[in-house]
Each structure stands twice: as C-alpha cells, then as structure tokens.
Amino acid sequence: MMLEQDIKMYELEITADCNAECPLCARTIANMPLRGNSQISLQQIKEMFPSESTIKGKHFALCGVLGDPIVHPECFEICEWFVENGGDVSISTNGGYNNAEWWTKLAKLKNLHCKFSVDGFENSNHIYRVNVNWKVLVRNMRAFAEAGGEGRWTFIPFGHNEDDYEQARDLAKELGMKFIKRTSGRNALSKKKHKSRKMDTTIKLTDSKKIPHNDLSELKKIYKSNDKKVVDEAVPTISCQFYHNKDHEGATAYIGADSTLWPCCYLYDESKKSYKRVIPSEDKEFNNLQKYSIDEILRTELYTDLKKRWYASHEDHLRRCVKSCGLKGIYKNKRVEDTN
Helix, strand or coil: CCCHHHEEEEEECCECCCCCCCCCCHHHHCCCCCCCCCECCHHHHHHHCCCHHHCCCCEEEECCCCCCHHHCCCHHHHHHHHHHCCCEEEEEECCCCCCHHHHHHHHCCCCEEEEEECCCCCCCHHHHCCCCCHHHHHHHHHHHHHCCCEEEEEECCECCCHHHHHHHHHHHHHHCCEEEEEECHHHHHCCCEECCCCCCCCEECCECCCCCCCCCHHHHHHHCCCCHHHHHHHHHHCCCCCCCECCCCEEEEEECCCCEEECCHHHHHHHHHCHHHHCCCCCCCCCECCCCCHHHHHCCHHHHCCCHHHCCCCCCCCHHHHHHHHHHHCCCCEEEECCC
C-alpha cells in the first residue's frame, strides 16, 4: 500500500481559473468561465503541508488540468512556502499574466524553475493560447530571465505553428532558456475546431507533419477494442507515474483545485468528464484533503484497487489508464530539449 512518505512529487493545481482559453483544455471543453472557479488558498496549502517534514525533499509542480497557477492571487506566497521549507517548485504557465515586477520577484526564489508554454511566435502563439497577449508574455519572460530565473520554453508543434519553431527556439536561446519540443498524443489525435468567446473566427487544430508525435495507431487499436483480452494483454505495458516517476525516484500524485487527491492528472481529468467512470460509489468526499489526510485517502479503494482496474475484465475498468499510459506511455507528453 502506498503511503504519504512514498510520494516524492505532487502535481498541484492551485486554481481552476485562467487568463487563456486553449481549445483542448478541459475547462474550455466544459465551457467553464475563465474566473470564479475553485482554488486552494495559501492557508489550505499550509494545512495540507504544515511543516518542513511534509515538504522537504519533495517536488511541487504547479500546473493544471483546468487552470494556470500564475492567475492565483497567492501563487508567489505558495511557492515561497514550499521553497522555504525545503521543497523545490516548478510552474507550468502560459506566461501572459501579472506584471514584470511580479516575475522579477518570482525569479529570486531559490529551487524554482518556470516552464513557459509558448506554442508559436508573435503571429501564431495566440491561435492555441487564445487570449494570451504576445507583448505581455515576452515582457514577463524577459523580466524573469534577466532577474536570474531558470526558465524553460515548451513548444507544442501544430500544423499552424511548425514554421515558427526555429524563430521561437532562437528567442529562447537569447533569453537563456532551455527550449523543449513537446509532442502529445492528445494533440496528435484531436482534430478540434473551436470558436473562442472573444474571436469571430473558428480555429481548426491539426497536428504537425514536420514535427510529428509518436505513431499511436497500435494504441488506438488497443484502447478502442471491444475484445477484453486485447486490452488485458496491454496492461503490463502501462507506465504509471503514481507508482513510479523516474525523474523523482518515487510516486507522483495529483491535487486538483477542488482540494481532491488523485493518482494522476488523467484520472482527475476523467472525473470531470464522468465522475462515475472513475468512482462508481456516491461518496464524492472520499479524497477531499480538507476532510481527510493524505494517508487516509491512500487507504481508500481507488488507490488499493487501482492496478486491478486496469484490466478490462474488471467490472469497474479504468479505460483511461490504458489510453494515457499504455505501451509504456506512448500517448503522454514527450519532451525533448532542442540544443541546436
């Protein structure tokens, strides 16, 4: 059985609010508002992780299925709490919010790095990162970099931005940031049309042909198969970060903006689409960190029976686990640093 001490990394969604309206975001798909959604306060963070003994040596990845951490009014203070108690922090963000002074201050925090999700250049980034102002974004990245912050530019190749790849890489180099090519099964499989609340035109997303993702044809056959034997034979190939994250030599868990603890972001995302597909029971409070401790939640059925539910022969089969993490995680985000 997994214990709190086994978790070496938390993916932490401190807010479900955002300044952007990315077409493939679960919040956009669910037609949620940009603001006024759930979030975790600094005080609640301190109750979840009250002392150095619960933080030291752990990594806290501020990210989000629904929101962007920098929109949270206490984002800086939350980062400060973790690093001052011996943790290290990464922030995944579109970068288009807060002023230059805020970013300069953030850059001074030790053991913190920022992953800027910038998918294109001046005339293309906003096609996916809808509402993100290019001038504000570049100003913020420059302020962070010039103040000594460790930044990483993460670029998702689409059909509409593939020709901007080199220009983006050159600016990242100028800013002293690592440039990461991020391909993703979600983006490769989705042929999405989207009309944002602030745009008259419809956006059509296609995957990049010049910078393709892994071939997902075999995975599609498995997770879409009605033959339980086919699915069950793929179970040993599941690469589950809840049980082991190779980058942090331990388990990884996900905390949603509603203060719920999940084995991963994929099952949190799945619960937003259909709670009963993940949790057949009616107890929606079982994993609420405002009611139960991490160890208490880890003793519940979702966690103790997780591996059993990977099998299609199980009555409460979790098909999402095969899709997102089968064939050694071929669907997952693939990040490769471009050093050219």
